[in-house]
Amino acid sequence: MNSFLPQQVPLSWYLLLSAVLFSLGIVGFLIKRNLITVFMSIELMLNAVNLSFVTFARQWQFCDAAIQGCLAAQPHAVKGQIFVFFVMMVAAAEAAVGLAIIIAVFRARATLAVDRIDLMKL
Amino acid sequence: MNGYLHLWLIPLLPFAGFLVNGILGKRLPKWIVTTVALLAPLAAFCVVLNAGFLTDIHVNPGFDDPAPYVETCPFPWINIGALHIDFSFVLDQLSLIMLLVVTGVGFLIHIYSVGYMKTEEGYARYFSYLNLFLFFMTVLVLAGNALLMFVGWEGVGLASYLLIGFWFQKATAADAGKKAFIVNRIGDVGFLIGMFLLLANFGTLTFTEIAAKLGQDPGWTGGVITVIALCLLLGATGKSAQLPLYIWLPDAMEGPTPVSALIHAATMVTAGVYMIARNHVLFDHSPFALSVVAVVGAATALFAATIALVQTDIKRILAYSTISQLGYMFLGCGVAAYSAAIFHLVTHAFFKALLFLAAGSVIHAIGGEQDLRKMGGLRKKLPVTFAVTTVGVLAIAGVWPFAGFFSKDAILYAAFLQGDAGKALWFVGLLTALLTSFYMFRLWYLAFLGKPRGEAERHHHPTPWSMLVPLLILAVLSIGGGWIGIERFAGFLAPSAGARAADAGSAQLELILSLVAVAVALIGWLVAHLLYQQKPDRPAKLAAALPGAYKLLAGKYYVDQIYGACVVKPLLLFSKYFLSPVVDKALLGGTAWLLGGVPTFAGALLQRWQSGNLRSYAAWLTAGAAAVLIFVVVPWYLVWPASLDFVWKVARH
Numbered sequence: 136m137n138s139f140l141p142q143q144v145p146l147s148w149y150l151l152l153s154a155v156l157f158s159l160g161i162v163g164f165l166i167k168r169n170l171i172t173v174f175m176s177i178e179l180m181l182n183a184v185n186l187s188f189v190t191f192a193r194q195w196q197f198c199d200a201a202i203q204g205c206l207a208a209q210p211h212a213v214k215g216q217i218f219v220f221f222v223m224m225v226a227a228a229e230a231a232v233g234l235a236i237i238i239a240v241f242r243a244r245a246t247l248a249v250d251r252i253d254l255m256k257l
Numbered sequence: 258m259n260g261y262l263h264l265w266l267i268p269l270l271p272f273a274g275f276l277v278n279g280i281l282g283k284r285l286p287k288w289i290v291t292t293v294a295l296l297a298p299l300a301a302f303c304v305v306l307n308a309g310f311l312t313d314i315h316v317n318p319g320f321d322d323p324a325p326y327v328e329t330c331p332f333p334w335i336n337i338g339a340l341h342i343d344f345s346f347v348l349d350q351l352s353l354i355m356l357l358v359v360t361g362v363g364f365l366i367h368i369y370s371v372g373y374m375k376t377e378e379g380y381a382r383y384f385s386y387l388n389l390f391l392f393f394m395t396v397l398v399l400a401g402n403a404l405l406m407f408v409g410w411e412g413v414g415l416a417s418y419l420l421i422g423f424w425f426q427k428a429t430a431a432d433a434g435k436k437a438f439i440v441n442r443i444g445d446v447g448f449l450i451g452m453f454l455l456l457a458n459f460g461t462l463t464f465t466e467i468a469a470k471l472g473q474d475p476g477w478t479g480g481v482i483t484v485i486a487l488c489l490l491l492g493a494t495g496k497s498a499q500l501p502l503y504i505w506l507p508d509a510m511e512g513p514t515p516v517s518a519l520i521h522a523a524t525m526v527t528a529g530v531y532m533i534a535r536n537h538v539l540f541d542h543s544p545f546a547l548s549v550v551a552v553v554g555a556a557t558a559l560f561a562a563t564i565a566l567v568q569t570d571i572k573r574i575l576a577y578s579t580i581s582q583l584g585y586m587f588l589g590c591g592v593a594a595y596s597a598a599i600f601h602l603v604t605h606a607f608f609k610a611l612l613f614l615a616a617g618s619v620i621h622a623i624g625g626e627q628d629l630r631k632m633g634g635l636r637k638k639l640p641v642t643f644a645v646t647t648v649g650v651l652a653i654a655g656v657w658p659f660a661g662f663f664s665k666d667a668i669l670y671a672a673f674l675q676g677d678a679g680k681a682l683w684f685v686g687l688l689t690a691l692l693t694s695f696y697m698f699r700l701w702y703l704a705f706l707g708k709p710r711g712e713a714e715r716h717h718h719p720t721p722w723s724m725l726v727p728l729l730i731l732a733v734l735s736i737g738g739g740w741i742g743i744e745r746f747a748g749f750l751a752p753s754a755g756a757r758a759a760d761a762g763s764a765q766l767e768l769i770l771s772l773v774a775v776a777v778a779l780i781g782w783l784v785a786h787l788l789y790q791q792k793p794d795r796p797a798k799l800a801a802a803l804p805g806a807y808k809l810l811a812g813k814y815y816v817d818q819i820y821g822a823c824v825v826k827p828l829l830l831f832s833k834y835f836l837s838p839v840v841d842k843a844l845l846g847g848t849a850w851l852l853g854g855v856p857t858f859a860g861a862l863l864q865r866w867q868s869g870n871l872r873s874y875a876a877w878l879t880a881g882a883a884a885v886l887i888f889v890v891v892p893w894y895l896v897w898p899a900s901l902d903f904v905w906k907v908a909r910h
Contacts, residue, residue: 165875173875253869 149190156183170237170247174230181226188215188222262308264328264346264399267356270304271297271391278388282381291371294384298367298391302360309353325349325465325753327401335404342462345401349753354599355398355531358606359524363391365727366519369614372723373515373621383423383513390416394524398531403452403462406532410448410496413525414441420520421512433508440505444495448532451488454481468538478542486539486546489532490553497529497583500557504817506580510572514617517572522579522613523606530586530602534595537755541593548678551591555672555685558584560814562692566699567800567810569629571616574700578653579609581689585668588686592679594671595754596747600739601664607738608652608661611731615646618728619704622718629700634709641725643705645732650701652735654694654778657771662778663739665690666771667747673770683770687777694781702789 156179163176192215241247274297282290312326330344348356367387374383393416397409414437422434452462458481459467471477493499498506509521520526533540533550540547558581565577582605589598620627622639636643652659655666669690673683788795800807809815866877894901 161879165872165879249871252871 153183153187185219188219192216266304267301268392268395270301271388274388275385278381279385290381298364305356346399347401350750351753362523366515369727370515372721386419420516421509430511433511437505441495444492447488447491454485483543483546486543493529498580503580507576518610518613522609527602533590537595554584554587555682558689562689564813565696570627589668592672592675596750597667600746604660604664604738608649608735612649618642629703632704633707636705645728648732650697660739667743691777691781694778698782698785
């Protein structure tokens with residue numbers, strides 16, 4: 136256990152949670168039949184990655200502090216957190232486009248089962 | 258191009274005519290096509306004349322010879338290592354004479370063609386080809402190095418092919434074009450190999466440099482020079498229709514008659530003679546090659562003359578006569594009398610063009626008939642044609658004072674002076690002169706005298722002035738073209754075609770030989786008169802009395818059949834049973850099939866990937882991401898330590 140960290144939830148727990156969420160996302164992405172659920176699984180994966188981003192960002196903050204001996208002006212520390220905002224932004228845009236497509240598909244096909252939407256096949 | 262004579266205009270003017278008529282000819286009115294087609298050679302002729310007057314190459318001939326005038330394109334053509342080849346045009350005495358003949362006679366034949374081809378389909382196409390021919394021919398003549406000459410050489414072959422096959426709807430014409438092209442190709446192989454050998458041994462293809470290198474080393478004879486000379490001779494025999502490659506020229510008569518006059522009598526076929534004269538320094542260094550040239554020439558002259566004896570097609574007789582006269586020129590080259598050969602080339606261009614054009618005028622007047630047996634008695638109907646043909650016949654027979662007498666006499670005299678072998682060649686030449694006189698007067702009697710035979714003369718078309726004017730000009734040239742005399746002609750040509758051999762004979766000998774030649778010509782006339790005028794049934798009796806000889810001659814010695822059996826047929830069999838199934842179908846076809854087949858097969862396999870099923874795509878996506886992850890995370894350097902070096906290398910950068 137890193138002595139610099141305050142006595143809080145350890146790093147590995149966060150990462151483990153992130154990995155579990157990501158795996159759940161993958162499994163859902165692969166096995167679910169409903170397009171909406173597949174879509175939600177993708178969101179789950181994104182958020183799992185977000186979790187690991189903020190975890191490492193916080194870890195870096197303390198590492199930098201240890202190296203430089205001060206708590207102010209941490210250039211590395213915020214990078215991960217900013218990246219999370221990017222991801223959220225992309226996820227929001229993706230949700231808008233994706234949901235629109237889903238609605239269009241549903242209107243055209245009257246179904247959201249992914250194995251039925253296979254008109255791209257030769 | 259640098260220089261004040263603008264030689265580059267000489268080929269490019271006809272080329273411009275070719276482009277205009279070739280591209281726009283169909284859409285232009287006829288008078289514009291005619292104007293463009295006639296202006297191009299006329300302008301080229303004027304440039305040649307201008308160059309001839311301005312240049313100083315003919316100042317004090319034989320006294321001090323200034324270097325030939327050279328024009329070089331500022332951009333090099335080929336520049337590889339020590340090899341430099343430029344687009345360079347050379348004007349010296351030899352090329353000036355040749356250019357005057359090509360553009361001058363060419364222009365006359367263009368005028369004639371206007372009348373002759375007036376009603377033909379493809380009028381513009383005809384003139385564009387004719388201009389294209391002049392372009393390549395002038396390039397050939399002006400070329401300062403062998404490679405540029407070869408360009409012209411191939412180009413005139415192309416023009417010849419296009420014009421022989423001008424009536425390509427006719428199978429015989431198309432075949433004749435192909436035959437001419439392919440037979441010429443055999444000769445071209447010789448020319449090419451000769452050029453390679455020149456490059457290997459001299460390191461240059463420029464004529465003057467080759468001559469200079471040979472001049473530095475007068476003892477260098479035989480050996481490789483003989484090989485080069487013989488290779489060039491093979492090329493010349495192809496282009497100039499000599500034994501053994503003469504077979505294409507009689508068939509070339511399938512083309513329009515003005516083409517036969519321009520390309521297959523006056524200019525293109527003399528390219529071989531010109532080439533030998535241009536490279537005469539090489540030939541001078543190889544007595545053996547020279548004697549081969551002489552023997553080929555003499556043999557061809559006699560051989561073709563004998564075939565001409567019994568032919569009945571008016572154009573074919575002239576074709577064999579052309580081959581025979583070209584044989585004379587080769588004989589002249591072979592006895593190192595290059596100026597005499599060129600002299601004969603010039604006079605032959607006049608009288609043979611005249612004879613062909615006159616024959617064309619006859620054919621035109623009687624509606625396309627070429628068979629002598631169906632002519633006869635045309636003298637009254639075609640008085641002008643009769644008169645000019647008489648001039649041509651007298652000229653080719655070598656009757657004094659017509660042009661052919663002087664040039665033929667010069668060649669025979671030069672041959673006679675070459676020792677015993679030369680006397681044999683002289684005798685062959687004399688015999689040929691006898692035969693020439695006989696078959697030309699035979700043609701004359703059959704076509705113009707006697708009684709009309711057959712239907713032909715009923716279709717009588719008047720001859721337009723555009724055909725008559727060139728005939729008259731050429732007739733004047735055929736009479737007076739030889740009066741300049743071989744002395745002055747050779748003196749003028751000496752700097753570029755070699756000086757005339759030191760005279761071992763005497764004026765007396767020359768006079769005796771001339772008298773013999775004229776006598777022989779008159780004997781030929783007499784025999785023709787006895788056979789065809791006095792008792793027209795005699796030839797048939799003679800043919801019946803000598804059936805073997807008659808058949809052999811009428812069958813043209815069966816050379817076409819022999820070549821067909823010995824060369825063409827084996828080649829066809831080889832193509833049919835080896836080249837076509839093995840090389841073409843198996844090798845080339847197989848490669849093409851593989852090139853197309855492998856991607857098709859791979860595509861058939863890979864298309865299964867594109868199932869259209871979204872979840873399979875998702876699975877592949879995940880698998881790919883997992884593969885990347887594994888590649889990044891697994892410590893490969895434990896498995897394969899050398900990979901670490903690569904990692905370090907990347908890291909250092």
